[in-house]
Amino acid sequence: MTEKINISKFQLYVIMFHYMLGPASVLCIGGEANQDAWIAIIIASIIGIINFSLIYGTIYKYNNELSFVKVLEKYFGVIIGKIISSIYVIYFLLTSVLIIRHIYEMVTMYLLVGTPIIVIIFLNLLMIIYAVNKGIETIARAGEIYFFATIGAYISFILFLTLSDVIDINNLFPVLENGLKPVIKASLPLFIIYPFGELVSFLYIFQYLNKTKGTIKTGTFAIFSATIIITIITILNIVTIGVYLIHNSAYPTMKMIRLINVENIIQRLDSLAVLIFLTSSFFKLIIFIFVICNSIRDITGVKKYQYFIIPAAIIIGIISILLITSYTKLIYVTKFVEPYVSLPFELIIPLIVVIIIVLRKFLHKFKET
Amino acid sequence: MKIKYFCIFLLPFLLTGCWSANELNELTLITSMAIDKEEDGYLVTLAITVPSEATINAPGRSASTVVSSTRGINACDAFRRTSSKISRTPNLSHIQNIIISEELAKEGILPAIDCIIRDDQLRPTSFLFIAKGVKAKDVLAINTSIEHSASSKISQMIKNAEVNYSIVNAVSLVEFINSLTTPDKEAYLPGIGVYGDLEKGNTVDNSQDVAPSAIIYLAPYALFKKDKMIAWLDDYTSKGVNFLLNDVKSTMINYQCDNDRYFVLNVRKAKTKIKVNTKGKVPKFTISADIKGTICQADCRLDLTKTSKVKELENKFQRVIKQQLQKTMANLQTNYTSDVLGLGGYIHRKDHKLWKNLNKDWEEVFKNLQYEIEVKVTIVQPGAIINPITNDDK
Amino acid sequence: MSFFNLWKKTNKKSDILQEYYGEAKKLKKSLSENIKIIKDLLGNPNDLIIREIVISEKGDKKLAVIVIDGLTNALFVHDFILKELMLAIRTTDLDDEIIKNTKFVNIIKNHSLPISDIDNLDDFKKLCEKLLSGDTIILFDGYNQGLVLDTKGWKDRGVSEPSAETVVRGARDSFNETIRTSTMLIRRRIKDINLRIENKIIGEVTKTNVSVVYIDGLANEKIINDLKKRLEAISIDGILESGYLEELLINKAYSLFPSMYTTERPDKVCANLLEGRIAILTDGTPFVLVIPAVFIQFFQSTEDYFQRSIFSSFIRLLRFLSFFLALLTPAVYIAITTFHQEMLPTNLIISISGQRESVPFPALIEVLFMELTFEILREAGLRMPRAIGQAISIVGALALGEAAVNAGIVSTIMIIIVSITAITSLIFPEYNFSNPIRLLRFMFIILSAAFGLYGIALGLMFLTMHLCSLKSFGIPYMYPLAPFNFKAMKDTFIRTPINTQFRRPSIFVEDDLVKQNKNNEVIKQTSKKGSELESEN
Structure with a gap:
C-alpha cells in the first residue's frame, strides 16, 4: 500500500480500551484483596497512568516517528538494541500464548464444552491472521465498531443485573478490613500485568498516529475509562456473587452474568457475554501479533510484516497447546509467573531508556553551556 | 489470496465439527x-x-x-x-x-x-x-x-x-x-x-x-x-424471620380482638432495618420495622372512620408484630442459636475489629445479644368498605 | 473476450475494413464510390437507407442522405432534412458555380438545415460510428466532406415508474435505457452551472456511451481523477449494463458487498450528487452507478427525507435490526438449539423440543433445506414467465408451509425463522444489498452448526474486519462508523430534521461544506412570531 498508514486519536483510544479490557474484565482481577478488590484496581490504575504518562510518555515524546525497536537501537546501539527487541518479541509471544489460552478456556468452559483445543485455537488464529494481515487501519476501524457494541453490552449487563434483584451492597463492606496492606499487595502485580503495564506494546503502534499531539492524553483517558469499566465489573462481582465465589470461580464475571434473570425471559446470557469478553481479548491478541510481526520486520529489515504473521501464529498456537496443559497451570502462570517476567519489559527497560534520554539531554545542555 | 487457501483449510474443521453439539x-x-x-x-x-x-x-x-x-x-x-x-x-x-x-x-x-x-x-x-x-x-x-x-x-x-x-x-x-x-x-x-x-x-x-x-x-x-x-421453624417463626430479613413483600397479621374474632392486617409494604451500636462493650441492635397495610378482615366493632380508633388498631397490630419478632429472636437465640439473620455481618461491617474479637465465640455472644424492637404500623386503607359489617340494628 | 476475438477474425478477411476503416481513411470525392464503400463496410444491411437527391439542373450532381432505419427519427429526417434540402434546391438557383464552390457544404450546413446539432466529417470511421448511433449523414458528390446531423430518435421505453425501487411519497420517474433521457432527468432537477456531464465511449464493439456526472466544486477532485483514470484503462469489447463497469472499476471484485450504489431513481442520484458523490450513467440501462458508496448508504432510502424525521429514524433503526435478523436468525437458531439450550426460557425450549420431536433431521439439515427451498423459489419467482406466477406461489406456499410441517420434514418454528429471514432481507431500499446477506447467511449457518455462538462471533469478526478493510474509491466503506464521525451521526442510524443538518458529509465534499445557511434560524423565529399572531387572532 502506498498510502501512509494513519490512525486517528479516537481509534487509538478504542484499541487501547479493548486491549486493556482483554481477559482482565472476566478474570475479576485483584480478587486477593477480597471486598476491596476495586480499591486495588484503582490503585493499580493510578500507578499504571503514572507509568504510562511518565515513562512511555517520555519515550514517545522524544521519538515520535520511531517504533520501539528503532528507539532501542537508537539508545543502545544497533546490535544490543536488536537483541533486546528480539527478547521483547519472545516476551510478546509468551503473553499472547496466555491470552489465547484464556480464550480457549473460556470457550470450552462456556460455549463449546469438549471441543478439542486445536480446533478452537486454530479458528481463533485464523481470524487473527486475517485481521493482522489487513493492517492496523482495519484493526482500528473494526475496533471502533466493536467499541460501541461492547459499551452497549456492558451497560445492558449492568442494567439486567440491577433488574435481576441479585445485588447485595452489604458484600462491599467493611471497607479496608485488614488495612491497606493486602490491597496494595494485590494491586502490585496488577499494575504490571493486567491490564495497565502491558501497554508497552503501544510504543510500537504510536508511530502510526496521524497527529503526534495529545497521544499520551488520549492513552491516559483510555486507561481511565478502562479502569472505570473494570472497577464497575469488580464491584458488581463483589455485590452479586460474593467474595467466596470470586476466589473460587474460574471466571467470576461469567458466574455473575449467569445470575441475570429478568422475569424469566432474559436469562442465561453467559454464552452471549462470553462473546463480548472474547472480542476484547481478540483485539488484544491482534495487537500483540501485529506488534510481534512489526518488530520482526524492523529487526530484520524486511519490507512487509505480513510474511511473519503465519509463522508467529503457528508458534503461538503450538506453545499454547504444548506448554500450558491445564487451567490450574494457566492461572498459576498468569498470577505468579507473568508479573515477575514482565517487570523488566514493562518497567525496567523503558525506565533505562528514559534515564538515557534524560542523561543525554542533560549532557547536551551541559555541552552547550 | 492467502486467505482463500486458509478458507480451504477451514473446510475439514467445519465438516468434522460439532463436538459439543446436541x-x-x-x-x-x-x-x-x-x-x-x-x-x-x-x-x-x-x-x-x-x-x-x-x-x-x-x-x-x-x-x-x-x-x-x-x-x-x-x-x-x-x-x-x-x-x-x-x-x-x-x-x-x-x-x-x-x-x-x-x-x-x-x-x-x-x-x-x-x-x-x-x-x-x-x-x-x-x-x-x-x-x-x-x-x-x-x-x-x-x-x-x-x-x-x-x-x-x-x-x-x-x-x-x-x-x-x-x-x-x-x-x-x-x-x-x-x-x-x-x-x-x-x-x-x-x-x-x-x-x-x-x-x-x-x-x-x-x-x-x-x-x-x-x-x-x-x-x-x-x-x-x-x-x-x-x-x-414453624409458620409463626418463619414469618418472623422473613420480617427480620426484610424479605416480606405481602402477608397478613392476625390480631385476636375477641374469642374467635379477628382483625386481619394485609401487609402491603414492610421494611425492616437493623442497626447495630458497637460503642458499648456488647453490641446492641435496634430492629425497626415499618409496616404499611390495609385491613382485610374486621370482625369486632370499631369505628374506623375515626382516626383515633384507627390509631388504636395500629397500636394493637404493632404489639402483635413486636411480639412475633421478639419470639422469633428469642427462638433463634436460645433454641437454635443460629444466626440466619446475619447479625454477625452487621457487626462485621460496622466495626471489623470488634468482630474479630467476637468471631471466636460468636455463638455465645449471639445467645446473649441485646436488641430493641420498634414496630410502626400504618393502615393506609380500610379496604373497600370502612366499618365492620354488623347486624346490631336488626 | 472470445467474442471479441471472433469478431476480429471474421473481419480480417475484409480488405475494405483495413483500407477504409482501420486507419481513419478519408472520404473519397466521388459520391458513388463513397456509397459503395459504406455499403461494403456495413455489409449492405436492409436497414441502411441511402436517399440520393439530384442537386444540379443537369442531374449529374447528387447528394446522398444516409440513415439507419429505426435509429433515427424518420419524421424528423423527412421534415427537416429531406424537405428542407429539396426546397432549398428547388428555390435557389444552384448552378455549377455554387456547387463547385468548396463552401457549398458550409452553405447547406449553415443556411438550409434547421437542425441544432450539426457537424462536418471527413473520414469513414467517424461516419460509420455516427451513422450507427442514429445520426444522419449527408454526403455530396464531388466533395470529400460530409455532414453529420443529430437525428437520433428511436423507440424507447419512455420515463416510467421505477420498478425496483418504489416509494410511497416521492418522485415517480425513473431512468430509462437512453442516456439522453437520464441526463435530462438529472438536469431537470439540478439547474446549476457546475453540473458536469462528461462523456466517454467504452466498449470496442458496443461503443457504449458512458457519462460521468458530478457537481464541480462539490465532488472530490481526487475521486474524479481516479475514476477517469480507471475508466480510461478499461478495454473491453462491450458494456451491456452498468454491472460490467461496476466490476471493472473496483479493486476487490471478490467482495460480496457492493462498492457502488446502483439506482434507477433520478432523485436519489441528485441527492447523492449534492452530497458530493459522482454518478456514472451507462447507455442501455436504467441503472446508474453512484460512487463512492458506503455501507450505511444501503440502509437509507430517499423517502427517509420526505417523511417526518422521527418516523424516518424509526424506519432506519428497523432496517439495521432487519440486517442482523436476516443475517443471523437461522444461525442463531441452530446455535441455540444445538449448543446453548440454556439460553432460552424453559417453557420455550420445551415447546421447541416438542415440535422438533417428530423431525428426524439435525437442525442444520432442516435449516439448509428450508433456506435453499426458499432461495430457489425466490429465484424461480424472478425468472419465470409472469403467466405461471400463480402456480409457483401456490406451490411455494405449500412447500414452505403446512405440508412440510405435517410431513415431519421441518418443525413449525423453522417456518417462522425462514419467513423472518425472507421478509427482513427484502426491506433494504437497494435490492443489491440483500444478495451478500443471503449468501453470508449460509456461511453463518455452517459456522454456527459447527461451532455454535463461537462460530457466529468469529464470523462476525471476520465480516467486520472485511467490511472495515474495504474502500470505495479511497473512502472507507464503514464511514461514518469507522472511522467514527460524530457529526455524521445526525444522518446515520437516525435522521434528524433537515433544519439541523447544516453540513455536507466532509469525507466526500472538498470545500463547499455548508449545505444550509444558519439563516434558517430567522425563518424559525418568524414562524414563531407568526404562530403567536395566529393565536392572537
Whole structure:
C-alpha cells in the first residue's frame, strides 16, 4: 500500500480500551484483596497512568516517528538494541500464548464444552491472521465498531443485573478490613500485568498516529475509562456473587452474568457475554501479533510484516497447546509467573531508556553551556 | 489470496465439527433434581420432561414429566449412573429446583452441593429446597394440574408465596453458597412437602382429578448451622424471620380482638432495618420495622372512620408484630442459636475489629445479644368498605 | 473476450475494413464510390437507407442522405432534412458555380438545415460510428466532406415508474435505457452551472456511451481523477449494463458487498450528487452507478427525507435490526438449539423440543433445506414467465408451509425463522444489498452448526474486519462508523430534521461544506412570531 498508514486519536483510544479490557474484565482481577478488590484496581490504575504518562510518555515524546525497536537501537546501539527487541518479541509471544489460552478456556468452559483445543485455537488464529494481515487501519476501524457494541453490552449487563434483584451492597463492606496492606499487595502485580503495564506494546503502534499531539492524553483517558469499566465489573462481582465465589470461580464475571434473570425471559446470557469478553481479548491478541510481526520486520529489515504473521501464529498456537496443559497451570502462570517476567519489559527497560534520554539531554545542555 | 487457501483449510474443521453439539431431540431437559441420602450412598432423582407431552398440542394421555432415580456412592456417581436408565443425554441447564432430603441436610449438605455448583451447565439461580416429611424424590413424583410438571409448579409456587404470603422466600444456589461460606451468617432453606397419598399422587389421574389425591406445599424454613440442618421453624417463626430479613413483600397479621374474632392486617409494604451500636462493650441492635397495610378482615366493632380508633388498631397490630419478632429472636437465640439473620455481618461491617474479637465465640455472644424492637404500623386503607359489617340494628 | 476475438477474425478477411476503416481513411470525392464503400463496410444491411437527391439542373450532381432505419427519427429526417434540402434546391438557383464552390457544404450546413446539432466529417470511421448511433449523414458528390446531423430518435421505453425501487411519497420517474433521457432527468432537477456531464465511449464493439456526472466544486477532485483514470484503462469489447463497469472499476471484485450504489431513481442520484458523490450513467440501462458508496448508504432510502424525521429514524433503526435478523436468525437458531439450550426460557425450549420431536433431521439439515427451498423459489419467482406466477406461489406456499410441517420434514418454528429471514432481507431500499446477506447467511449457518455462538462471533469478526478493510474509491466503506464521525451521526442510524443538518458529509465534499445557511434560524423565529399572531387572532 502506498498510502501512509494513519490512525486517528479516537481509534487509538478504542484499541487501547479493548486491549486493556482483554481477559482482565472476566478474570475479576485483584480478587486477593477480597471486598476491596476495586480499591486495588484503582490503585493499580493510578500507578499504571503514572507509568504510562511518565515513562512511555517520555519515550514517545522524544521519538515520535520511531517504533520501539528503532528507539532501542537508537539508545543502545544497533546490535544490543536488536537483541533486546528480539527478547521483547519472545516476551510478546509468551503473553499472547496466555491470552489465547484464556480464550480457549473460556470457550470450552462456556460455549463449546469438549471441543478439542486445536480446533478452537486454530479458528481463533485464523481470524487473527486475517485481521493482522489487513493492517492496523482495519484493526482500528473494526475496533471502533466493536467499541460501541461492547459499551452497549456492558451497560445492558449492568442494567439486567440491577433488574435481576441479585445485588447485595452489604458484600462491599467493611471497607479496608485488614488495612491497606493486602490491597496494595494485590494491586502490585496488577499494575504490571493486567491490564495497565502491558501497554508497552503501544510504543510500537504510536508511530502510526496521524497527529503526534495529545497521544499520551488520549492513552491516559483510555486507561481511565478502562479502569472505570473494570472497577464497575469488580464491584458488581463483589455485590452479586460474593467474595467466596470470586476466589473460587474460574471466571467470576461469567458466574455473575449467569445470575441475570429478568422475569424469566432474559436469562442465561453467559454464552452471549462470553462473546463480548472474547472480542476484547481478540483485539488484544491482534495487537500483540501485529506488534510481534512489526518488530520482526524492523529487526530484520524486511519490507512487509505480513510474511511473519503465519509463522508467529503457528508458534503461538503450538506453545499454547504444548506448554500450558491445564487451567490450574494457566492461572498459576498468569498470577505468579507473568508479573515477575514482565517487570523488566514493562518497567525496567523503558525506565533505562528514559534515564538515557534524560542523561543525554542533560549532557547536551551541559555541552552547550 | 492467502486467505482463500486458509478458507480451504477451514473446510475439514467445519465438516468434522460439532463436538459439543446436541440436537434437541437427542437430549432430555431436566427441570428438577432431588438428592436423597441412603444407607449406602446417594439417590439422585431427575425430573425429565417429555417434550411431546409438555407442549400445548399434546394429547395429555401420559405424564409430561417422568422421574428417574439412581443410586450411587456419591452424588456425582449417582447422577452419571442415570444415563444407564434414560435414552438421551441429560441437559442440566434448565434445572429450576434442587430438592435435598432432610436426612442428607442433617448430615451435612456440602458433599451434595459441591457436585451441583461445580457443574457448569447448572444455573446458580436455581432454587434449593429441603424435603419435609417425605423423601426428596417423592416431591418430584407428584403429578400436578395447571402447571405441566411438579418442577414448574414448585418454581411458580415459591414465587407466588413470596409475593402473597411471605412465610418463606426462595433461596437460590448462589445465595445459599454465600451464606454457607460467609463466617458472619448462617444459611436457611425453605422446606417442601406433600399432603396426601404419595402412591396416588404420581399417577396421571392426579392431575386430572378435581380434588387431587396428593399436592405439594411449601413448608417453613429449615435452619442450618454450618452445612448441617438443625431444625424446622414453624409458620409463626418463619414469618418472623422473613420480617427480620426484610424479605416480606405481602402477608397478613392476625390480631385476636375477641374469642374467635379477628382483625386481619394485609401487609402491603414492610421494611425492616437493623442497626447495630458497637460503642458499648456488647453490641446492641435496634430492629425497626415499618409496616404499611390495609385491613382485610374486621370482625369486632370499631369505628374506623375515626382516626383515633384507627390509631388504636395500629397500636394493637404493632404489639402483635413486636411480639412475633421478639419470639422469633428469642427462638433463634436460645433454641437454635443460629444466626440466619446475619447479625454477625452487621457487626462485621460496622466495626471489623470488634468482630474479630467476637468471631471466636460468636455463638455465645449471639445467645446473649441485646436488641430493641420498634414496630410502626400504618393502615393506609380500610379496604373497600370502612366499618365492620354488623347486624346490631336488626 | 472470445467474442471479441471472433469478431476480429471474421473481419480480417475484409480488405475494405483495413483500407477504409482501420486507419481513419478519408472520404473519397466521388459520391458513388463513397456509397459503395459504406455499403461494403456495413455489409449492405436492409436497414441502411441511402436517399440520393439530384442537386444540379443537369442531374449529374447528387447528394446522398444516409440513415439507419429505426435509429433515427424518420419524421424528423423527412421534415427537416429531406424537405428542407429539396426546397432549398428547388428555390435557389444552384448552378455549377455554387456547387463547385468548396463552401457549398458550409452553405447547406449553415443556411438550409434547421437542425441544432450539426457537424462536418471527413473520414469513414467517424461516419460509420455516427451513422450507427442514429445520426444522419449527408454526403455530396464531388466533395470529400460530409455532414453529420443529430437525428437520433428511436423507440424507447419512455420515463416510467421505477420498478425496483418504489416509494410511497416521492418522485415517480425513473431512468430509462437512453442516456439522453437520464441526463435530462438529472438536469431537470439540478439547474446549476457546475453540473458536469462528461462523456466517454467504452466498449470496442458496443461503443457504449458512458457519462460521468458530478457537481464541480462539490465532488472530490481526487475521486474524479481516479475514476477517469480507471475508466480510461478499461478495454473491453462491450458494456451491456452498468454491472460490467461496476466490476471493472473496483479493486476487490471478490467482495460480496457492493462498492457502488446502483439506482434507477433520478432523485436519489441528485441527492447523492449534492452530497458530493459522482454518478456514472451507462447507455442501455436504467441503472446508474453512484460512487463512492458506503455501507450505511444501503440502509437509507430517499423517502427517509420526505417523511417526518422521527418516523424516518424509526424506519432506519428497523432496517439495521432487519440486517442482523436476516443475517443471523437461522444461525442463531441452530446455535441455540444445538449448543446453548440454556439460553432460552424453559417453557420455550420445551415447546421447541416438542415440535422438533417428530423431525428426524439435525437442525442444520432442516435449516439448509428450508433456506435453499426458499432461495430457489425466490429465484424461480424472478425468472419465470409472469403467466405461471400463480402456480409457483401456490406451490411455494405449500412447500414452505403446512405440508412440510405435517410431513415431519421441518418443525413449525423453522417456518417462522425462514419467513423472518425472507421478509427482513427484502426491506433494504437497494435490492443489491440483500444478495451478500443471503449468501453470508449460509456461511453463518455452517459456522454456527459447527461451532455454535463461537462460530457466529468469529464470523462476525471476520465480516467486520472485511467490511472495515474495504474502500470505495479511497473512502472507507464503514464511514461514518469507522472511522467514527460524530457529526455524521445526525444522518446515520437516525435522521434528524433537515433544519439541523447544516453540513455536507466532509469525507466526500472538498470545500463547499455548508449545505444550509444558519439563516434558517430567522425563518424559525418568524414562524414563531407568526404562530403567536395566529393565536392572537
